[in-house]
Amino acid sequence: MIVETEDLTKRYGSQTVLKGLDLKVAEGSVLALLGPNGAGKTTAIRILSTLTRPDGGSARVCGFDVVREAAAVRGVISLTGQYAAVDEEQTGRENLAMIARLRRFARSTAHARALELLERFDLVDAADRRVRTYSGGMRRRLDLAMSLVARPRLLFLDEPTTGLDPVSRTTMWDAIGDLVRDGVTIFLTTQYLEEADRLADRIVVLHNGEVAADGTADALKNSVGGTRLDLTFGSFEDASRAQAVVGGVVDGLRLSVPSDGSAAHLHRVLDDLLAARVSVLRVSTHRPTLDDVFTSLTAVAA
């Protein structure tokens, strides 16, 4: 286990932000900590990356205690925080070379490493421009590159794509995917279910400082129910007549029917409705999304 926490607790004043968090992360995996603002995601990352001390419980990263052996932990991790931690008035190249020097690279290898990362993150053209002139996506890429200078075993990404446009987000996702293939363990937080779905092997839903659910994206989706058919009608009357024929739940002009997702079932439903002379305007199959999981989990927990 590359990350192991036991009963991790953190309070700020009278507010308990983490209420006994137990987590285990296997080396080489991607864990997404998913939750709304204030769920305790960032606090968890700050404790694991030695920035904040827990009030109770313990946490080990690569076998090192995050409080007593903070220096050893810092040697094997990298953190990309919520806000791009880059110097606006330095160029991209200077930012990278600075981190390399701080990571004890010799001067010449520091510059070689900077160039290597500029190439990898498609920043060569902007290498000698001040970061102030970079777009949001370029900044995030540079930020990520700075975290990879020393080839960490474990990378913390705190909301890596918050505030990015869709294209930049996809680019970031691709870059993160490449890291996973290189064998870097990734511990990320996100409020975007799509992001967790796309990147993570395992998702831990955090709600009010507690684990509300833990599993693969599919397992979480299955936990809230199977596939359903959504049928849309031209009138409320059609919708209720259809309900009398095939069952399901009416919501306005829409009827939702539980399904096994097979073509045969779809055929049967449509044939039955045709026989009953109810015309259907549109049909869609709906597999539960993490949104459904999230809504149901947080609704129960609240």
Place this chain on the structure above:
Amino acid sequence: MTASLTMAGRSIRLSRRNLDLVIMAIMLPVLLMALFVYVFGGAISATASYVDYVVPGMVVLCTGYGASSTAMSVADDMKKGVVDRFRSMPISSFAVLTGHVTASVARNAVATFAVVLVALLMGFRPSASLGSWVLAMGLLLLYVLALSWLAAGVGVIARTVESASLLGFFMLFLPYLSSAFVPVSTMPAWLRVVSEHQPITPVIETVRALLNSQPASSGWLALAWSGGLLVVAFGWATWLFSRISRR
């Protein structure tokens, strides 16, 4: 060591690129010298050597601005995510502050150089020997170092960059309550008590005496103030920085 040097390089590069800081460091001493020597100088002192009198005070006044800039750049780092990145890396915890302090000393050196240069153009004729110059600059270095660590500490605890700049306001005010611009003997008795018991007066008196080849009677006092302030400010700033993790 490499980390501290790298951080110092970073801070110096960042201050060179910050136009406000450059103007502050070079233009301000020039303007203030002109103001004091040509505008107030005639009224304050009838003698032509007011420029000789006022140079040490000018240097110290500029260190006040310098301290303010330092506190602000530290506060800026603390506010942005940058400090989190540094703190999550295996580098000594005070390398970040050492970098800022080194840059602060460098900025003050530039400002001091500007003051002396302008003063020479305005008729400043110091009679000091090389040894006295070295002693005077050494004392100023110690004082600036102490003030820079104090500023670093203020930068760490300041909640915003704006509140960090308050230090500058305070440090700008102190020289006026010292022998920087007028002899202490011209002040009312109660104010004299204040001005004789703050660090700036002995520092200025000593530098002035050294540059004008007079006996530096307050030398030890200046040394004690600056050295004491350095120890306290260094301890305070590094303690504050190490405590961030408890937040």
